[in-house]
């Protein structure tokens with residue numbers, strides 16, 4: 001018997017164990033720590049499981065990562081842009097409208113001004129994400145960028161998504177519509193001064209974030225896949241035959257997978273599993289035989305006729321992510337698990353577009369292709385999901401099970417939140433506050 005059993009040694013599970021310090025047993029299914037923030041290396045080219053930059057929003061996290069990683073972490077300004085009307089508009093689009101061609105700028109200002117009709121009364125509630133987008137950005141940005149881009153990345157329409165997932169976060173830069181005396185023009189004329197700083201390991205790719213915790217952990221086991229949880233006996237069973245009793249179970253594994261391994265799950269809770277929708281991410285990574293000629297970390301593509309939603313350039317994250325004098329380029333697309341996707345066609349169309357954009361000069365520059373498929377990519381914030389999650393979490397916590405993290409809570413979040421989620425649950429449970 002141990003006080004706390006933690007399932008999953010991704011960033012959330014690692015942070016939980018680190019902050020609990022003692023009385024825990026941390027079990028990971030695979031042979032590696034770090035979960036989705038992992039990396040693979042082939043012939044000197046290093047790719048993360050899709051790009052993984054770290055945001056550090058507070059001093060606690062900065063001190064923590066400096067302590068954990070020492071010299072193997074550095075910060076840099078994010079260089080990213082949106083490909084729009086055959087131009088690269090610096091990210092975030094909303095702050096860099098001045099870069100638009102004059103005719104487009106005129107359309108944008110008109111749309112923004114017509115949208116200001118709501119005056120200073122700031123709307124608090126939105127029927128859907130689409131409702132929010134139109135309110136916040138006006139028809140021009142909504143129709144030309146926000147709606148098509150979000151439809152591509154989430155794989156469902158913004159009118160099928162709730163608005164609360166982003167209102168509680170600061171992921172999407174918002175303009176100042178509705179604020180007193182705010183006009184469209186300052187956004188247009190002023191150059192954005194805000195710097196978007198991101199952190200990354202000097203060597204080894206994003207997997208180093210997770211690995212850096214391991215010297216501080218005493219009770220971590222790898223190759224332990226939980227396959228059954230007996231809530232009455234408070235016991236977890238693993239595929240390798242091992243089992244362990246707990247007082248509190250902290251799960252960071254995807255919520256549907258946790259629910260599926262719980263013995264005698266009440267039918268009311270079981271019926272909610274299909275409501276937990278998600279999309280998957282397919283990522284094709286190209287190893288190039290030459291250096292990149294630009295500094296972009298990533299580029300967004302809202303266009304319907306371009307198959308990828310984002311390109312990213314791992315060799316620009318750190319020069320150690322490719323052999324000396326070489327570079328890399330990756331494209332991601334998202335898809336619903338039950339949709340039929342033609343991966344070969346995706347890769348061929350991607351190469352054609354890279355050639356058209358001049359990001360590839362010749363197909364022979366590609367010396368290797370490394371595909372990465374991520375089953376749980378984005379959890380989908382469908383309308384009504386909050387009520388389903390509330391019922392599930394109530395059932396779990398009544399049984400001393402705490403499901404946390406991006407896939408445990410079924411939310412949109414990054415590494416910085418994973419660290420906070422682990423820290424928060426460790427503080428709560430070690431103080432004996434379980435509600």
Ligand SMILES: Cc1cc2nc3c(=O)[nH]c(=O)nc-3n(C[C@H](O)[C@H](O)[C@H](O)COP(=O)(O)OP(=O)(O)OC[C@H]3O[C@@H](n4cnc5c(N)ncnc54)[C@H](O)[C@@H]3O)c2cc1C
Pocket residue numbers: 007008009010011012013027028029030033034035036037049050051052053054055224225226227252253254257281374376377378404405406407408413414415416418
């Ligand atoms: C395309 C994409 C790009 C992203 N880019 C960024 C970025 O740039 N910056 C950023 O901060 N965040 C980014 N994120 C988000 C980030 O990856 C996650 O927030 C974070 O890694 C989640 O960590 P976690 O520990 O909660 O979950 P996971 O990383 O999923 O960890 C869960 C762990 O549980 C293990 N597990 C699963 N089942 C079992 C079982 N039955 N028994 C035992 N163990 C099990 C898994 O192997 C895994 O190690 C991105 C996400 C995606 C999809």
